[in-house]
Amino acid sequence: MAKKKPADHAAGSGVTRRGFLGSVGAGAVAAATGAASRAEAVPEITDPEEMVAVALTINGRRHRLLVEPRWTLLFVLRERLCLTGSKAGCERGECGSCTVLVDDEPRYACLTLAVEAEGREITTVEGLLVGEELGDVQRAFAEHDAFQCGYCTPGQVVAAEGLLRANPRPTEAEIRTGMSGNLCRCGAYAHIVKAVADAADGRKTGGGS
Amino acid sequence: MLPKFSHLRPATLREALAALDASDARIHGGGTDLVGCLRDRVFTTERVVSLSAIPELRGIAATGDGGLRIGATATLTEIAGHPAIADRFTAIADAARVVASPQLRNQGTIAGNLCQKPRCWYYRGDFHCLRKGGELCYAYEGENQHHCIFGGDLCYIVHPSDTAPALAALGAVCRVSSASATRSVPVDRLHVPPSVDPRRETVLEPDEVVTELVLPAPPAGLRSSYLKIRSRNAWDFALAGVALALVFDGDIVRSARVFLSGAAPVPWRSTAVEAAITGQALDAATIAAAASAAVAGAEPLSGNAYKLALFEGLVAGQLEAIRG
Amino acid sequence: MTERTDYHIGGTPPETPGNDAAAGPWPATTVVGSRQPRIDAYERVSGTAVYPHDVSLPGMLHGAILRCPHAHARVLAVDTAAAEKMPGVAAVITAATPGADIPWYERDGGFASTLFDPHCRHQGEEVAAVAAETPLQAVDAIRAIRVTYEELPFVVDDTAALAPGAPAIHDGGNLIGEPRVRSRGDIAAGFAEAEVVVEGVYRTSCQIHAPMEPHGSVARWDGNRLTVWDSTQGVYDVQERLAAALELPRSSVRVIGPYMGGGFGSKLETGKYTVIATLLARMTARPVKIFLPREDCFTSTGNRPANTMTIKIGAKADGTLTAIEYASSGSGGAYFGDAGTGALPAYLYQVANLHAIDTTVHTNAGKARPMRAPGVPQAAWALEQAMDELAAKLGLDPLELRLRNIPATLQAGPGLPFTSQHLRECLVKGAEAFGWAEAVARPPDEGHLRRGVGLAAGMWFYSGGPPSTVVVKLHADGSANLNMGASDIGCGTKTWAAMIVAEELGVPLEQIQVEHADTATTQYATSSGGSKTVPSDSPAVLAAARSVKHQLIGFAAEQLGVPADDLVYADLALTSRSDPSKTLKVTEIGMLGRRGVVVGTGYREPNPEGSFTAPTCAQFCEVEVDTRTGGLRILRFLGAHDSGRVLNRLTFDNQVFGGMAMGIGLGVTEERVLDRQTGRMVNANLHDYKIPTMLDVAGDHACLPIDEPDHAFNTTGAKGLGEPATIPTAAAVGNAVARALGVRISDAPLTPRRILDALAAQRKEA
Ligand SMILES: Cc1cc2nc3c(=O)[nH]c(=O)nc-3n(C[C@H](O)[C@H](O)[C@H](O)COP(=O)(O)OP(=O)(O)OC[C@H]3O[C@@H](n4cnc5c(N)ncnc54)[C@H](O)[C@@H]3O)c2cc1C
Numbered sequence A: 001m002a003k004k005k006p007a008d009h010a011a012g013s014g015v016t017r018r019g020f021l022g023s024v025g026a027g028a029v030a031a032a033t034g035a036a037s038r039a040e041a042v043p044e045i046t047d048p049e050e051m052v053a054v055a056l057t058i059n060g061r062r063h064r065l066l067v068e069p070r071w072t073l074l075f076v077l078r079e080r081l082c083l084t085g086s087k088a089g090c091e092r093g094e095c096g097s098c099t100v101l102v103d104d105e106p107r108y109a110c111l112t113l114a115v116e117a118e119g120r121e122i123t124t125v126e127g128l129l130v131g132e133e134l135g136d137v138q139r140a141f142a143e144h145d146a147f148q149c150g151y152c153t154p155g156q157v158v159a160a161e162g163l164l165r166a167n168p169r170p171t172e173a174e175i176r177t178g179m180s181g182n183l184c185r186c187g188a189y190a191h192i193v194k195a196v197a198d199a200a201d202g203r204k205t206g207g208g209s
Numbered sequence B: 001m002l003p004k005f006s007h008l009r010p011a012t013l014r015e016a017l018a019a020l021d022a023s024d025a026r027i028h029g030g031g032t033d034l035v036g037c038l039r040d041r042v043f044t045t046e047r048v049v050s051l052s053a054i055p056e057l058r059g060i061a062a063t064g065d066g067g068l069r070i071g072a073t074a075t076l077t078e079i080a081g082h083p084a085i086a087d088r089f090t091a092i093a094d095a096a097r098v099v100a101s102p103q104l105r106n107q108g109t110i111a112g113n114l115c116q117k118p119r120c121w122y123y124r125g126d127f128h129c130l131r132k133g134g135e136l137c138y139a140y141e142g143e144n145q146h147h148c149i150f151g152g153d154l155c156y157i158v159h160p161s162d163t164a165p166a167l168a169a170l171g172a173v174c175r176v177s178s179a180s181a182t183r184s185v186p187v188d189r190l191h192v193p194p195s196v197d198p199r200r201e202t203v204l205e206p207d208e209v210v211t212e213l214v215l216p217a218p219p220a221g222l223r224s225s226y227l228k229i230r231s232r233n234a235w236d237f238a239l240a241g242v243a244l245a246l247v248f249d250g251d252i253v254r255s256a257r258v259f260l261s262g263a264a265p266v267p268w269r270s271t272a273v274e275a276a277i278t279g280q281a282l283d284a285a286t287i288a289a290a291a292s293a294a295v296a297g298a299e300p301l302s303g304n305a306y307k308l309a310l311f312e313g314l315v316a317g318q319l320e321a322i323r324g
Numbered sequence C: 001m002t003e004r005t006d007y008h009i010g011g012t013p014p015e016t017p018g019n020d021a022a023a024g025p026w027p028a029t030t031v032v033g034s035r036q037p038r039i040d041a042y043e044r045v046s047g048t049a050v051y052p053h054d055v056s057l058p059g060m061l062h063g064a065i066l067r068c069p070h071a072h073a074r075v076l077a078v079d080t081a082a083a084e085k086m087p088g089v090a091a092v093i094t095a096a097t098p099g100a101d102i103p104w105y106e107r108d109g110g111f112a113s114t115l116f117d118p119h120c121r122h123q124g125e126e127v128a129a130v131a132a133e134t135p136l137q138a139v140d141a142i143r144a145i146r147v148t149y150e151e152l153p154f155v156v157d158d159t160a161a162l163a164p165g166a167p168a169i170h171d172g173g174n175l176i177g178e179p180r181v182r183s184r185g186d187i188a189a190g191f192a193e194a195e196v197v198v199e200g201v202y203r204t205s206c207q208i209h210a211p212m213e214p215h216g217s218v219a220r221w222d223g224n225r226l227t228v229w230d231s232t233q234g235v236y237d238v239q240e241r242l243a244a245a246l247e248l249p250r251s252s253v254r255v256i257g258p259y260m261g262g263g264f265g266s267k268l269e270t271g272k273y274t275v276i277a278t279l280l281a282r283m284t285a286r287p288v289k290i291f292l293p294r295e296d297c298f299t300s301t302g303n304r305p306a307n308t309m310t311i312k313i314g315a316k317a318d319g320t321l322t323a324i325e326y327a328s329s330g331s332g333g334a335y336f337g338d339a340g341t342g343a344l345p346a347y348l349y350q351v352a353n354l355h356a357i358d359t360t361v362h363t364n365a366g367k368a369r370p371m372r373a374p375g376v377p378q379a380a381w382a383l384e385q386a387m388d389e390l391a392a393k394l395g396l397d398p399l400e401l402r403l404r405n406i407p408a409t410l411q412a413g414p415g416l417p418f419t420s421q422h423l424r425e426c427l428v429k430g431a432e433a434f435g436w437a438e439a440v441a442r443p444p445d446e447g448h449l450r451r452g453v454g455l456a457a458g459m460w461f462y463s464g465g466p467p468s469t470v471v472v473k474l475h476a477d478g479s480a481n482l483n484m485g486a487s488d489i490g491c492g493t494k495t496w497a498a499m500i501v502a503e504e505l506g507v508p509l510e511q512i513q514v515e516h517a518d519t520a521t522t523q524y525a526t527s528s529g530g531s532k533t534v535p536s537d538s539p540a541v542l543a544a545a546r547s548v549k550h551q552l553i554g555f556a557a558e559q560l561g562v563p564a565d566d567l568v569y570a571d572l573a574l575t576s577r578s579d580p581s582k583t584l585k586v587t588e589i590g591m592l593g594r595r596g597v598v599v600g601t602g603y604r605e606p607n608p609e610g611s612f613t614a615p616t617c618a619q620f621c622e623v624e625v626d627t628r629t630g631g632l633r634i635l636r637f638l639g640a641h642d643s644g645r646v647l648n649r650l651t652f653d654n655q656v657f658g659g660m661a662m663g664i665g666l667g668v669t670e671e672r673v674l675d676r677q678t679g680r681m682v683n684a685n686l687h688d689y690k691i692p693t694m695l696d697v698a699g700d701h702a703c704l705p706i707d708e709p710d711h712a713f714n715t716t717g718a719k720g721l722g723e724p725a726t727i728p729t730a731a732a733v734g735n736a737v738a739r740a741l742g743v744r745i746s747d748a749p750l751t752p753r754r755i756l757d758a759l760a761a762q763r764k765e766a
């Protein structure tokens, strides 16, 4: 079997209501009406084909570029700026490989439109290096072997950085919750927890960056 | 990969409302749901109007009468971490804290959370189902383990929002504006059951924006909570969830508002549980009665009868916990 | 040979020649066996490692593939006119494009399909592809291709596939090959002898590899020479397959893949996308990159098949097994995947009478590919839970029952001795470290939160072996390069290889650079799969280092005027035993200075005849189940693993924990869901397909290596670990849940739904 007719179970109760469905309004609460004040602020009509200029601050550097509104921040980072540290694992907000900091907060670059990133401070994994030296979270990940294939790792490192910026002294439970938006298929979780805890300790004792 | 659209990010609500007054525009709060829907071609749009640069939609603040105003674009992280919410509107903090993942909470807004599209895997997938304008609900005879046990009619989704049941239980009201008018919609009347219209999720018109949520002052003796059960401990939507807002007088529950998530196409008010506990002390017998009341009249589908036991267990556990 | 899982695609590989330096075991080690962070940690944590998905070449185009949305269909027409006119589109390829009729999916020495086969046997089969200036334009263009399909009747259920009248996926019916039978003794007599018998049917769900880096490649032509960057587990296998498909000499095909974001078996097989990229690149005379969107990875890059396993075990009252009867069925998908699981029940325990049969069928779903210990975790789910049932019926501790049935030999043919086998130590030492005795003695919990412990054992049947060639170059300044073909798929290959060189030559780890996984510049190696990279390549690394050492000793002996066998090599210096004043630093060796570099080549020598190598393991866990909500929490996990010598304790632990995480996925959260109405996968994304997060594998993780070098097997004494690490995990969880609840749930994964349904059934019975 492949395609089915409209479901039998629906026949009695309502597909026939279809005509009615389209026209029914707001359900329980009726909309008030009033005179439209259209005179002011009619937005300029933009064309989906048109590129728009944005200025993005990434790892402290300002980049001015033309983007399509549909470009995600991840696309711009990887395909336009060659910042390939941020990885693409799902492009749907379901894996965490693309995690970047937006004004100190971890977010998925794949669900962030580039045009929405204007005016924010973007930090990628590359931005956590101190010159050529590893940052403290990166160092802790290296020392504790908090990865295997390393593909999820940039996202994990950035998520950890964001967690520690918001909560410099996380408990183990807080680390697990804070890092729960990053999948690691290799399953390096046990070592990731240790690395984040260690990086937090380092900051506590002033050893961090 | 996203389809093409134009994008506007006005600095004032007025401009945003004017921009929405066009044929096919979509509102962008944090974009976590919108971008996903566009990517999956659940729908397309000519124009995305972003609320992210509008200062007046942000912030969380006490109102003069002891209530609270939550700006439409307050993020779930802000809400989860707000001391007054954790303290006086606990259910909302509980709910915000368990939404999706940390990154999504940092980006997702409260209004977007209320107005998000369903998560039925047929709807999100490449199936032209009834809700998307097709002829047939695939879930009814298909893979429906995550679908509803109450309120299904033509379409059998569960409403995906975690914050909606919590807000509804606490009597939150949405302030809604369009270019031409402003109105109030209580959260418990925001969502549209499929029996009314299986192709629409909220009562909002396309040009209407939720601008803020207003919570009434909590009455003395109010305790509230939200808990959801999920098959994986991050990212996942509720298999079952319950928001409780109970006003206690000593041991006695004076009044109760109980909303279930993961149960129905809309946040599901369980008047049966409310009735079972109102006027009662939460002793073992009352709790047992309330737990079975929670699933009385449920109509499970072929693959989700487990939700009955789940709701019973969840409701019992949460009543015990709130009793203290 | 009796048992092998064929990880070398394309037949038995040629063996490599013997080594020129005799090698005995290390007397003691200082680097090998220690905890060493990876030598490429910097690149991986800083974001500077360039994975194939990150490769961008001048002039590069982006490809996208249009796939069949139906479970079973015939392509009647493909209209690409609109797509060809779309902005940025450089080429469109379909079955009709000249040169695109490349045969694909081998069967019986021939092929059963083609690159763009109009007969689409599962959702996700390739129908057309596009190359365009940007990835977005490529996707826009494939969406503009109009395909007319004739939908065909489909079957996605394994049992229904063999029913009379089931849609035929290939000519000749839906059975893949003949059912495989392993048999010994007299099964009827064995059960007649038994005093206790248990029987059960166990099921596992289809698991998807889902490595974090999607599948994909970048292809570039220079005249008739092809270079491909591929996210692969084996560059040489890809080279071989591409050379055959494109009719090129292998030397003209260069495959590069030093970093890759995980595979777990799904990147052993060369992808159609790789060939499609090469064809589009040739059509456009520009490099082409194709990386699959995540949904396509789910439908079209392999899976661990779902299995249904019927098992019956007989034992004497003292626990001695008398017979095992086992039947397993599963689907290889629409092509020739293997769903067999019979090895573990055949060989894990000593049992004289056995009958195990594996049936693999075709269904209209993506082809199975080997996934981390193919077949074995599923078999463990059945066998190890049945063993617990048996223990309960016998009134024996599950640990004790297993200890009474440790196999003396590999019970294939007349019985093959193991080169080493420490299953008993895994069980005993693991139980001790876990606190098994105390945990099982604890009274059951009363309330709705129920704790339980469980254990399961495992064995792995693929040992590794030749060929492998490795080159070590020692520079005049005492630093070294190591050159090997193996991929580092996340197991720390480069690091243990460098550690072996450091151990043998005394070169500090920081001064060793490793080049690998490039067919043009590194030595031949088989693919990294089957837990065989360590046992196959580590002896070759050692032999190469020893060859260097041997040469250095010769040079130094001449320079110092002492016999070579009088010299002791330590800390990059050579000293005379008879006259310790005669000493020379390696960097002072004149010949080394004049040559600039000493090159040592090492080969993997054959495995010993007449014996069998099998890593073994036992895992222990404690769980807590909430009977109200069906919620399952992992409280702690311990893995005791006999994988021979531990090369790097840090990555060894990591590997064990990673195996557990994947096993928890199989046992608790992961399942492919196919819509029964359309045969299409409804959860082809990382949200609805549930890989465990950090919160799902929470709890204490402990790793206990049984660190016994297996010198009868190879010169480093190391056996495989990657696959054993995941073999017993799900079964251990299953046993712990059964102990916690007093009810056995035979179907994985143990979602709240299955747990609540089982509890409801239990209540009904009571
Ligand atoms: C992987 C994943 C997992 C998730 N898990 C959960 C979960 O467990 N629980 C849960 O509750 N949610 C979950 N979500 C859903 C979700 O995206 C959010 O919870 C989030 O809060 C949505 O907010 P947003 O601002 O990003 O919404 P947007 O994407 O900006 O908007 C969502 C919808 O609401 C409309 N909208 C937005 N703002 C307004 C407004 N002010 N007025 C009127 N309409 C508006 C938009 O047009 C759009 O249709 C998940 C999402 C993803 C991608």
Ligand code: SF4
Binding pocket: B118, B120, B121, B122, B123, B129, B130, B131, B132, B136, B137, B138, B139, B140, B147, B154, B155, B156, B157
């Ligand atoms: S439950 Fe609703 S959204 Fe899902 S398939 Fe049915 S109609 Fe579509």
Ligand code: FES
Binding pocket: A087, A088, A089, A090, A091, A092, A093, A094, A095, A096, A097, A098, A099, A108, A109, A110, A111
């Ligand atoms: S790529 Fe952004 S979350 Fe997966």
Ligand code: FES
Binding pocket: A146, A147, A148, A149, A150, A151, A152, A153, A183, A184, A185, A186, A187, A188, C212, C261, C262, C490
């Ligand atoms: S290290 Fe491979 S996915 Fe995390």
